[in-house]
Amino acid sequence: METLYISCLAFGILFAFVSVVLGDILGSFLDGALDFLSVDGPGIFQPAAIAGGITTFGGAGLLLERYATLDEGATVLLALLIAAAGSMFVFFLYVRPMRNTEATSGYSMQELGGAIGEVITSIPAQGCGEVLIRIGAGVTNHTAESFEGKDIPTGSRVVVVEVKLDVLAVATMDERGEM
Template sequence: METLFLSCLIGGILFAIVSVLLGDWLSASLDGALDFLSVEGYSLFRPTVIACWVTVFGGAGLLLNKYTEMGNIIVLILTFLIATAFAVLLYFAYIRPMEQSENSVGFSIQELAGQIGEVIVPIPDNGFGEVMVQMGAARSHHIASSFDGTAIPSEAKVIVVEVDAAEGVLFVSKFDI
């Protein structure tokens, strides 16, 4: 029994070390030869979660086997439950949030309406200037015109009132807090 637990613990630790240190290199050198091992569908069965389960199964099994007087069947059941709890915790506390945290800098110009920006090139009464607007993690510069026909100086805060997507022009008004 101890051999099973020790093998799982060592195997899980080696998997973690190899995947962290050599994961990208192995993937590139094998050119996708191991892609069949990836599990499609449920991401709860990702290799990271499985490796976590195996490692915790080995470690918890060794500890329960050495420091308790429980029988082998009870130790196996408890170890299975502990490893499953840790794997599920890893999935919901780390892996799932990381999957959903994808940042994209893509946006539609129509989404700029209502956003606050800063004037980079002064906007004259009846002309065009330039504003910088931040959308998510991206900052973009756009041609802008005054919505109410008043000049707006450089470094002034503005709010995008209207968007002319066909011309690519933002109509802005000075934003006073």
């Protein structure tokens, strides 16, 4: 049984090394062939949680076999219980929070309606300029035209009134934040 425990422990260490240290590097070279190592599996049966359970089984079994005075069946059963607890520990304290923190910086142009921005390239009455709009923690710049058909100077605060195909129609705001 000691060989089984050492093998499980070695597998877990190798899995951790490959998925954490080399996962992104190898994944880019192998064009996504290692994507199964990510945290996107079904329910509690995530690859990282299962590998954590196997590693815990190997480590717990090895320690129990060497230092506890239990028979072989009790050692395996206790190692399995500890492995299940370790697997759940990995799932609830690592995998699940990582899945919930995935965020994207992508946005749709349609989401910009009502957004407040600043003119960075003046907008002529009949033409286009450029506005800077804050999206989440970042900023983005877009081509803009005057919704009211008036010149809008650089540095003016504007609000997106209409989102067209490639252009934002904006209107100026006064100091009080009103149009």
